[in-house]
Amino acid sequence: MKKIVLFVALFASLFTAKAQNDIDVLLAAGVEDARRFANDYLAPGTNGLIHSMNANWFNSAKVKPLGGFEISLVANAALVNDEDKFFSMNTSEYENVQFVQGPSVQNVASVLGENDPVIFVEVEYDDPIFGSQTVQLELPQGIGDQSANLLPTAFLQGAVGLGSGIEVKARYFPKIDTDDVNLSMYGAALQLEFTEWLPADKLWPVALSGLIAYNHLDGSYDITESSGIEGENQRIDNNTNTWLFQLAVSTKLPIFNIYGGLGYITGKSESDLLGSYRVTDGILITETIVDPFSVSSDVSAVRGTLGAKLKLGFFRLNAEYHLSEFDVFSVGVNFGFR
Secondary structure: OHHHHHHHOOOOOOOOHHHHHOHHHHHHHOHHHHHHHHHHHHHHHHHHHHHHHOOOOOOOOOOOOOOOEEEEEEEEEEEOOHHHHEEEEEHHHOOOEEEOOOOOEEEEEOOOOOOOOOOEEEEEEEEOOOEEEEEEEEOOOOOHHHHOOEEEEEEEEEEEEEEOOEEEEEEEEEEEEOOOEEEEEEEEEEEEEOHHHOOOHHHOOEEEEEEEEEEEEEEEEEOOOOOOOOEEEEEEEEEEEEEEEEEEEEEOOOOEEEEEEEEEEEEEEEEEEEEEEEEEEOOOEEEEEEOOEEEEEEEEEEEEEEEEEEEEOOEEEEEEEEEOOOOEEEEEEEEEEO
């Protein structure tokens, strides 16, 4: 359970499970090698999470009238494809890392996958007495079967109509604050109904609107106790920001409606390994590395949306599916007025 929580926080990385005892070797081989691996390892997970965070921002192209509101519990899940579970690792791009067996280019598990069988690499480092030395280590596993091929997110969301075809929205995930993990997610959106501004808008069989939404995630995971390396204030900090630009269309029936649209997602996720790490090179030399590296991944993708909404008085239920680099499905339980 803890491993899944850390992944949601974007911190299921080299520092969990079997990788805990391998960080010292990776940093001894060179900060650049550790950074390169961490960047490729994490990118599929952070990119999938960006897509998951941007689902269910709207369930109709018809905005609420002045004073109309809706409170929603939204659950999203990005679907993990087989190609996202692995990445191509080319050791010729590394300074001090080679595969123990096989060619120099192999597919290895990302944070979403699992190496079966396990994969070992040979890391070279300089010993002040014995010269060049090597050590073998097992590459870290991802969340593998534990993810059930899904990247979930959830929000409490509210929307209110301001009149003149304008609706504002906000979403929030209750802050997690424990001894090891601090995590918060929130967002805001503006939806404008174009058909509201047209003559005889009530005669139109469909509504057409545009939406702009912003999402933010930030968190910190304290690894001082689990990293296996002496040091102080060791942690992983993450900052993720995304934007969604969406055109939406929907029917305007009293009970059951379908909706859809075309959108564009852009976002960036940045993770920093911070703190001090006392890494031993050989027998005598100890080097203190401060704030070793940062990694990042970017998303720029078009998506299509198709959904349906059932309205029964104050109660509404909607479900939708998004087609993009990561497909996402989402459901919402909504309570509203007007």
